[in-house]
Amino acid sequence: MPDLFNGKxxxxxxxxxxxxxxxxxxxxxAAGVIGLLLGFVIALIRVKRTPVLYQISTVxxxxxxxxPIIVQLYISYFGIPIFLKYLNYWNGTNWDINSVPPVLFAxxxxxxxxxxxxxxxxxxAITAVDPGQLEAARSLGMSASQVRxxxxxxxxxxIALPGLMNSLIGLIKGTSLAFVCAVVDMTAAxxxxxxxxxxxxxxxxxxxxxxxxxxxxxxxxxAWLERRLSVPEQAxxxxxxxxxxxxxxxxxxxAPARGSVRRLPALNTPGIATLAGTVAKEVVxxx
Amino acid sequence: MISIRNISKSFNGHKVLDGVGIDIxxxxxxALIGPSGTGKSTFLRSINLLEHPDTGxxxxxxxxxxxxxxxxxxxxxxxxxxxxxxQQFNLLRNRTALQxxxxxxxxxxxxxxxxxxxxxLRELRNVGxxxxxxxxxxxxxxxQQQRVAIARALSMDPRLLLLDEPTSALDPERVxxxxxxxxxAAEAGNTMLLVSHEMGFxxxxxxxVIFLEGGKIVEQGTPEExxxxxxxxxxxxxxxxxxxYGTNHPGADASRNASWRTQEALREEHEREDLALExx
Numbered sequence: 001m002p003d004l005f006n007g008k009x010x011x012x013x014x015x016x017x018x019x020x021x022x023x024x025x026x027x028x029x030a031a032g033v034i035g036l037l038l039g040f041v042i043a044l045i046r047v048k049r050t051p052v053l054y055q056i057s058t059v060x061x062x063x064x065x066x067x068p069i070i071v072q073l074y075i076s077y078f079g080i081p082i083f084l085k086y087l088n089y090w091n092g093t094n095w096d097i098n099s100v101p102p103v104l105f106a107x108x109x110x111x112x113x114x115x116x117x118x119x120x121x122x123x124x125a126i127t128a129v130d131p132g133q134l135e136a137a138r139s140l141g142m143s144a145s146q147v148r149x150x151x152x153x154x155x156x157x158x159i160a161l162p163g164l165m166n167s168l169i170g171l172i173k174g175t176s177l178a179f180v181c182a183v184v185d186m187t188a189a190x191x192x193x194x195x196x197x198x199x200x201x202x203x204x205x206x207x208x209x210x211x212x213x214x215x216x217x218x219x220x221x222x223a224w225l226e227r228r229l230s231v232p233e234q235a236x237x238x239x240x241x242x243x244x245x246x247x248x249x250x251x252x253x254x255a256p257a258r259g260s261v262r263r264l265p266a267l268n269t270p271g272i273a274t275l276a277g278t279v280a281k282e283v284v285x286x287x
Numbered sequence: 288m289i290s291i292r293n294i295s296k297s298f299n300g301h302k303v304l305d306g307v308g309i310d311i312x313x314x315x316x317x318a319l320i321g322p323s324g325t326g327k328s329t330f331l332r333s334i335n336l337l338e339h340p341d342t343g344x345x346x347x348x349x350x351x352x353x354x355x356x357x358x359x360x361x362x363x364x365x366x367x368x369x370x371x372x373x374q375q376f377n378l379l380r381n382r383t384a385l386q387x388x389x390x391x392x393x394x395x396x397x398x399x400x401x402x403x404x405x406x407x408l409r410e411l412r413n414v415g416x417x418x419x420x421x422x423x424x425x426x427x428x429x430x431q432q433q434r435v436a437i438a439r440a441l442s443m444d445p446r447l448l449l450l451d452e453p454t455s456a457l458d459p460e461r462v463x464x465x466x467x468x469x470x471x472a473a474e475a476g477n478t479m480l481l482v483s484h485e486m487g488f489x490x491x492x493x494x495x496v497i498f499l500e501g502g503k504i505v506e507q508g509t510p511e512e513x514x515x516x517x518x519x520x521x522x523x524x525x526x527x528x529x530x531x532y533g534t535n536h537p538g539a540d541a542s543r544n545a546s547w548r549t550q551e552a553l554r555e556e557h558e559r560e561d562l563a564l565e566x567x
Contacts (some may be wrong), residue, residue, distance in 0.1 A: 017405075080515070086306055130375040130377075130380075132373065132375050133379055133380065135337050135371075135373065135377060136371075136373065136377035136378070136379065137379070137390075138337060138366065138368070138434075139335055139337060139366055139369075139370065139371035139373075140367075140370070140390065140391035140394075140395055140439075140443060141363050141364075141366040141391065141395045141443070142362060142391075142394055144359075144360075146394055146395075150390070150394060151379060153383055155381055158381070207383060215401035230381075231381060231423045231425060232423070233379065235422055235423075235426035236421045236422060238418040238419065239417065239418045239419075239420050239421060240418075241412070241418045242350045
């Protein structure tokens with residue numbers, strides 16, 4: 001049988017590829033964090049409809065979501081040096097453009113791209129928080145920042161989580177295009193290795209496995225976070241509570257489950273008696 | 288004493304409130320009644336500035352606030368001396384019953400956690416839900432959620448408790464437990480301003496009833512005056528729409544006797560039901 005496909009190689013070369021995993025992770029973490037922060041700011045601008053910034057954000061999101069990431073990487077790689085040269089020219093400075101590490105261009109492009117997607121996820125999540133929750137917090141006398149921190153962020157965070165994870169998974173795979181910025185990430189390293197062995201197919205299989213495993217791990221982390229942050233489905237057990245003291249006999253000691261009228265306590269004050277009577281009558285009328 | 292003066296509010300040129308004002312004595316329970324869309328809720332929400340009125344003044348213990356031009360600090364001050372119970376309960380859904388009641392104590396009043404917890408548990412005990420302290424709102428019935436909301440409001444020691452149709456969103460069989468909780472809060476001496484469509488409840492709990500229509504106070508008086516002897520046609524028309532509830536029956540004594548009988552009858556019925564259930 002001809003040696004067309006070396007199945008063993010698919011797995012044996014994985015450790016070599018993993019030596020470049022830190023580059024991929026560095027790109028992912030840096031672009032993810034910057035993208036999240038920037039996306040959050042843009043989302044706030046969109047929720048508050050801040051004049052001028054709102055219009056700018058609309059164009060920003062539209063352009064970044066509407067152009068391929070590889071094109072954005074090229075624009076970053078070629079555009080930022082040109083921009084810096086102009087800055088040198090205008091300010092009379094003499095920065096060394098070549099000393100800028102190429103990984104920075106890749107991180108910036110990926111971060112801007114992420115921020116556009118994340119901004120939309122976060123904006124949708126913030127507007128999905130029930131206004132009644134905010135009113136309740138405000139009516140307690142919480143300041144605007146307390147309401148944001150204690151109510152909006154936690155609730156919007158849970159809503160945004162699946163969308164943000166989705167975006168992050170997209171980002172990890174987006175880093176495989178970083179080679180266009182002269183960054184040797186995992187994919188680029190694989191291509192270089194395959195270039196000398198001509199085992200391209202095996203190499204791409206290995207890469208597919210690595211990316212897929214990373215994504216699997218991320219999915220698990222996401223699911224775990226979602227479980228942690230959301231309200232448990234199961235109601236907890238009731239607390240064991242001491243019987244209430246005599247003066248407090250009037251409050252209902254147990255929540256009447258059904259037909260609550262039957263659990264009216266003994267009535268001895270005329271005021272309460274009238275009330276209970278009226279209430280009881282009302283229940284009758286309703287039935 | 289709490290004075291609310293001259294609250295006006297327009298939505299898109301439509302005047303919802305037209306210079307409405309009330310004085311509320313300490314410990315008084317004032318009920319606002321009136322047809323839907325007549326500005327009752329807007330009035331309530333203007334007091335704690337969830338709605339921004341076009342004009343209006345609020346005086347609490349000698350301090351006067353201009354509601355139309357309240358600063359941020361004044362807004363917080365007003366909200367801290369009033370508390371609101373909402374039609375839709377509005378418990379924070381990502382917090383347990385206990386955490387919901389503790390929220391204002393720790394975040395706004397800045398009580399240490401253990402003190403806040405003691406206070407919150409006491410409030411929950413008062414509404415009969417201490418055992419439910421660790422339950423999230425989604426695990427509670429509407430009536431239980433509303434009782435937690437009342438506990439949350441009372442935990443803030445408000446000078447004025449605002450209740451915005453507190454039983455309107457409840458299943459009929461849950462209305463009773465919430466009304467009883469509110470009645471107990473009233474007995475305890477809390478000053479309240481209540482918007483409700485439950486005339487029987489208003490009649491039994493309110494010390495004063497205010498009939499609001501078209502953004503103005505049309506008539507006010509004791510429950511006996513309002514329900515027993517309405518002066519204006521508009522109030523009579525309004526009350527007649529509740530006739531089938533039997534709540535504007537003239538003569539308080541007659542209705543009191545009637546309600547006693549009804550309650551006795553109900554008790555017996557339930558005892559029979561219980562026996563039947565046991566037999567099964």
